[in-house]
Structures are given as structure tokens and as C-alpha cells.
Amino acid sequence: MSSVLVILETRQGELRPSCLEAVGAARVIADAKGCAVVALAPESANLDAAVIGAAGADQLMVATAEVHSADAAAATAARVAREISANTVLLTATVRGRDITPRIAALLDTGFAPDCTAVDANTMVFTRPICGGKAFSNVRINGDVVVASLRPNFFNAAGREHTAEASEVPSEAAKAQVIEVAAQSGERPDVAEASIVISGGRGMGSPDNWHLLEKVADVIPATGLGASRAIVDSGWRPHSEQVGQTGKTVSPELYIAVGISGAIQHLAGMSSSKVIVAINKDADAPIFKHATYGIVGDALEILPELAAELEK
Amino acid sequence: MEIFSFVKRVPSTTANVEIKDQQLDTSGCEFEINPYDRFAVEEGLRQKEAAGGGTVTAVSFGDDASQKELRTTLAMGADAALLLKNDAADSADAATTAKVIAAAIGERSFDLLLFGKQSVGHDQHGVGAGVATRLGIPCITEVISLDISAGQVTAQRGVEGAVETITASLPCAITCQKGLNEPRLASLKGIMAAKKKPLESVDVEMPALALIVESTQPPAARPAGRIVNNAAELVDALRNEAKVL
Numbered sequence: 001m002s003s004v005l006v007i008l009e010t011r012q013g014e015l016r017p018s019c020l021e022a023v024g025a026a027r028v029i030a031d032a033k034g035c036a037v038v039a040l041a042p043e044s045a046n047l048d049a050a051v052i053g054a055a056g057a058d059q060l061m062v063a064t065a066e067v068h069s070a071d072a073a074a075a076t077a078a079r080v081a082r083e084i085s086a087n088t089v090l091l092t093a094t095v096r097g098r099d100i101t102p103r104i105a106a107l108l109d110t111g112f113a114p115d116c117t118a119v120d121a122n123t124m125v126f127t128r129p130i131c132g133g134k135a136f137s138n139v140r141i142n143g144d145v146v147v148a149s150l151r152p153n154f155f156n157a158a159g160r161e162h163t164a165e166a167s168e169v170p171s172e173a174a175k176a177q178v179i180e181v182a183a184q185s186g187e188r189p190d191v192a193e194a195s196i197v198i199s200g201g202r203g204m205g206s207p208d209n210w211h212l213l214e215k216v217a218d219v220i221p222a223t224g225l226g227a228s229r230a231i232v233d234s235g236w237r238p239h240s241e242q243v244g245q246t247g248k249t250v251s252p253e254l255y256i257a258v259g260i261s262g263a264i265q266h267l268a269g270m271s272s273s274k275v276i277v278a279i280n281k282d283a284d285a286p287i288f289k290h291a292t293y294g295i296v297g298d299a300l301e302i303l304p305e306l307a308a309e310l311e312k
Numbered sequence: 313m314e315i316f317s318f319v320k321r322v323p324s325t326t327a328n329v330e331i332k333d334q335q336l337d338t339s340g341c342e343f344e345i346n347p348y349d350r351f352a353v354e355e356g357l358r359q360k361e362a363a364g365g366g367t368v369t370a371v372s373f374g375d376d377a378s379q380k381e382l383r384t385t386l387a388m389g390a391d392a393a394l395l396l397k398n399d400a401a402d403s404a405d406a407a408t409t410a411k412v413i414a415a416a417i418g419e420r421s422f423d424l425l426l427f428g429k430q431s432v433g434h435d436q437h438g439v440g441a442g443v444a445t446r447l448g449i450p451c452i453t454e455v456i457s458l459d460i461s462a463g464q465v466t467a468q469r470g471v472e473g474a475v476e477t478i479t480a481s482l483p484c485a486i487t488c489q490k491g492l493n494e495p496r497l498a499s500l501k502g503i504m505a506a507k508k509k510p511l512e513s514v515d516v517e518m519p520a521l522a523l524i525v526e527s528t529q530p531p532a533a534r535p536a537g538r539i540v541n542n543a544a545e546l547v548d549a550l551r552n553e554a555k556v557l
Contacts, residue, residue, distance in 0.1 A: 071450060101438065102441045133531065184473055239490050246490060275550070312547075
């Protein structure tokens with residue numbers, strides 16, 4: 001009896017919620033194949049079998065390692081994949097997920113489909129962005145086991161009533177190890193994970209005006225703060241906030257581009273957002289061609305009005 | 313310190329993407345060194361200097377056209393270049409590329425393998441970790457700071473909402489993220505010197521591809537948007553029409 005194996009992501013013992021979407025995708029594939037879903041946490045973690053079961057898993061395996069090691073996580077995952085005769089291994093396309101995915105594929109001597117945004121569970125053809133989202137390819141794995149990582153915000157947890165059957169499995173030995181995790185200051189979510197993102201570009205005028213963006217981000221809960229490449233290259237904002245082809249790719253429910261003209265590298269990183277708002281002085285800026293809603297005007301005047309309206 | 317820095321010839325990030333017969337058509341594109349690979353070359357030069365000696369060899373899996381990008385790395389300061397030549401290299405997915413590179417590099421002696429964290433274009437984020445896994449050495453990905461002393465590697469990388477510090481021992485593979493260093497430009501003197509540096513070309517076999525591209529299409533067209541007059545209209549539309557607030 002084969003299974004779909006899904007790798008959970010935990011950090012310092014706590015579940016990263018985005019991986020529940022991969023559990024849901026695993027459920028859809030397993031139902032098409034008539035097989036079970038096994039969720040594996042490669043490190044010891046405080047997990048609720050009811051939450052993992054509700055997302056779509058039949059079994060929950062938690063490994064014994066105390067700290068994160070990508071090579072150990074991959075070796076543990078590959079061993080479990082062989083033990084349960086996995087036909088498919090799914091991960092989340094986060095920094096850690098992207099790190100582990102190619103290692104599992106190498107250990108299983110198969111291919112992998114990275115950063116997928118859709119899958120046809122019957123044909124196992126995955127859709128994935130290439131060239132930073134300027135095009136999408138339909139791909140399939142040429143190998144015995146299918147390995148794929150899934151972009152956050154494109155798949156859904158199953159949302160059912162089920163408690164996964166929990167067990168503990170041994171971890172493999174580590175080569176490289178995480179010795180410290182320093183959380184970035186502030187309550188704001190990372191731009192790659194936020195369900196709402198507000199980004200600033202040259203039209204913000206100066207780094208001193210960023211408090212206007214932050215004010216809007218403060219009045220909408222769980223909003224991440226982003227920036228265009230020009231802003232990051234000028235040193236106004238850190239690279240961790242850069243949205244675009246050489247920064248982060250985002251696909252939030254709502255993306256607000258403020259004073260961003262819409263260079264092709266930027267559009268590549270955010271054009272799969274569900275709703276896009278553009279605020280720009282230049283009515284001919286390319287960003288407006290991609291926007292759901294646009295306001296033509298000075299960002300520095302509109303942002304305080306926007307914050308006031310949102311507070312109402 | 314023996315260092316290999318891996319570079320790939322990719323379509324420029326400023327290029328528009330053309331699709332012909334449901335396949336990517338890069339025939340009209342300008343090409344350049346993958347931007348993340350520049351960090352790998354620069355870091356190789358810095359680590360060699362910090363170690364007080366050694367060699368930096370730039371390696372590319374590509375066709376003959378990739379010699380241009382390898383010459384650029386020699387002009388930046390790499391000591392030697394190695395082309396793993398196959399005319400179909402650009403069709404190779406990351407898992408297949410890792411297999412080819414691991415087989416070719418595994419026969420040589422090295423302390424440090426440096427990769428870009430991804431190639432722009434295929435965007436697969438997988439060659440560095442795949443090579444390291446096949447060679448059985450540690451790998452740290454998306455590195456923004458790297459310190460090597462007495463064979464011990466300490467690196468930092470950004471994950472969503474946090475910075476991780478990771479340790480490993482040499483030999484080790486690193487994939488480089490923006491922020492690790494500021495890559496130097498080739499000087500005129502460097503360009504002249506590059507002409508005399510060795511560029512070795514070795515034919516490599518292409519195994520069966522591990523990832524098959526069935527078709528490629530442009531992104532789904534977005535429905536036409538509309539201009540609203542002010543912040544009040546915008547918030548009303550977001551709340552009552554798009555229902556995202």
C-alpha cells in the first residue's frame with residue numbers, strides 16, 4: 001500500500017501554519033490514488049494530531065531530532081518515504097522547504113517540481129511559475145517517486161473532522177545544524193507569508209516617509225511590508241522586504257503597490273496576488289495595467305487618507 | 313583553500329519572455345551571468361583571500377556560449393574556469409544538473425562549493441543542495457553571511473520572519489543570497505589577464521531529464537481593473553466588492 005508523504009515545517013517546536021495547505025493538497029492526491037496521507041515532522045515538535053488530521057493527514061509521524069538540520073530532515077524524510085512506499089512527497093516552498101526538497105529528490109534519485117501553484121491529481125502534472133512568474137510551465141516528474149514543493153496561498157487544508165494517528169520515528173544524524181534562530185523584531189508577518197502586503201517604491205520620495213506606509217500596515221491586521229528593488233538597492237529598506245524577481249515572490253489576498261511604477265522584475269514577483277491596488281502619480285505607469293483598483297495621485301497625500309478610511 | 317564557484321548563463325532579468333509553440337523561446341534574449349552566481353564568484357575570491365591562498369575555479373554546465381560568462385568570472389579574478397559542456401544543458405532541470413555536476417566534481421578535490429541560491433529563469437532552487445546531497449557533504453542554503461575558520465563554517469540565512477545561524481564543517485556547499493557581498497566588476501586589467509587564464513572544456517553526458525516540461529504558457533490574464541477617485545472609494549471597493557478586508 002503506497003502513501004502520499006507530506007513534510008511538515010516546524011520552527012523551535014511550533015508548527016508553521018502554511019504547511020497545512022500542503023497536507024490538504026496531499027489529501028486531494030491521495031484520494032485520487034486511493035491511498036493514505038502520512039504527515040512527517042522531521043524534528044521533535046508540539047503538534048496537535050487533530051489539527052494535522054483535520055488538514056487531511058491519516059497518520060502523523062514526529063521525529064526525535066531536537067534541532068533543525070536540512071540534511072538530517074531530508075535523510076529522515078527519504079527513509080520514511082522508502083519505508084511507507086511513498087508515491088509522492090510534498091513540501092511547502094518556504095526557505096526551509098526549498099532547502100530540503102532537492103535533497104529528498106537526490107536521495108530518492110528522482111526529480112522534483114519546485115514552487116508549484118497547481119496540480120492535477122489524476123495526471124500528476126504540476127503548474128509552476130518560471131522566469132519569476134513571467135510564464136508558467138506544466139511539468140511532470142520522470143521518476144518512481146514524485147517530489148514537489150507548493151507555494152503558500154495556492155492550496156487549501158482539507159478542513160474535515162479527523163484526528164491523525166500519531167507515532168514517533170527516529171531522526172537521521174545531522175551534518176549542518178541550526179544553532180540559533182533570531183526572530184526579527186516586530187509583530188509584522190514576513191512579506192512572503194502575509195495575506196495582505198503593502199509595498200513602497202520610488203514614489204515614496206524618501207525613507208523618512210515610510211511611517212506613512214507603516215501606519216496603513218498597522219491598521220490592517222497581519223499586513224506585511226514590502227519594497228521595490230530600487231528601494232532595497234538604495235539601502236532604504238532591508239533585502240528581506242524586497243518583492244520581485246531577485247527578491248521574494250508573493251501571492252497575498254491583497255497587494256497594495258505604493259509609488260511603484262511596475263518594472264517587469266517587480267511585476268514578476270507579485271502579479272499572482274488576488275487583488276492588486278496601485279497608487280501612483282503617473283497615470284501611464286505599467287502597474288495600472290495589472291491593478292484591480294488604481295488611484296492616480298501623490299502617495300504621500302493618499303496614504304494618510306487611506307489610513308483614516310481604514311480606521312473607520 | 314580549493315574553491316569551486318558555479319555559474320550559469322541565463323536570460324537577463326530585464327528580458328521580456330517570449331513563448332512559441334507552448335515552449336519558452338529565449339532566442340531573442342540578452343544573456344548574462346545568473347545574478348546570484350555573481351555572489352558565489354565574489355565570495356570565492358573573498359574566502360580564498362581570507363584563507364591566505366588557494367584557487368577559485370569557476371564552473372559552468374552549459375554549451376559553448378557559456379564560455380563568455382566563464383571569461384567574465386576570470387576577469388573578476390577567478391584563477392581558472394571549467395566548462396562542463398553539453399549542448400542541451402539549458403533543458404536540464406535542477407535535479408539532473410545536480411547529478412551531472414556531482415559526477416564531474418566528485419572526482420576532484422575541493423574544500424568549498426559556492427552556488428547562487430537559484431538560477432533566474434528555471435527558478436528551481438535546487439542545484440547546490442542536490443550536488444551536496446549526492447556528494448555526501450553538508451550544504452547551507454540562501455546564505456547572507458559566511459565565516460570560515462579552522463575548517464569550521466558558520467553561516468546565517470534569512471527564513472520567513474527570522475535569521476538562522478547554521479554551522480557545518482568543510483568540505484561544505486553554500487548557496488548565496490543577495491546581501492552576502494557586493495560582487496566586484498571586472499577591471500580592464502582583469503579582462504586582459506582573463507585572456508591568459510586556463511579555460512578547460514570537458515564534454516559531459518546528459519542523463520534522462522528528471523523533470524519533463526509539457527508546455528509553457530503566459531500567466532493568466534488579469535481581469536481589467538478600474539481607477540477609483542480617492543481613498544474612501546478604494547476602501548469601499550475593497551470591503552464590499554473585492555471583500556478582502
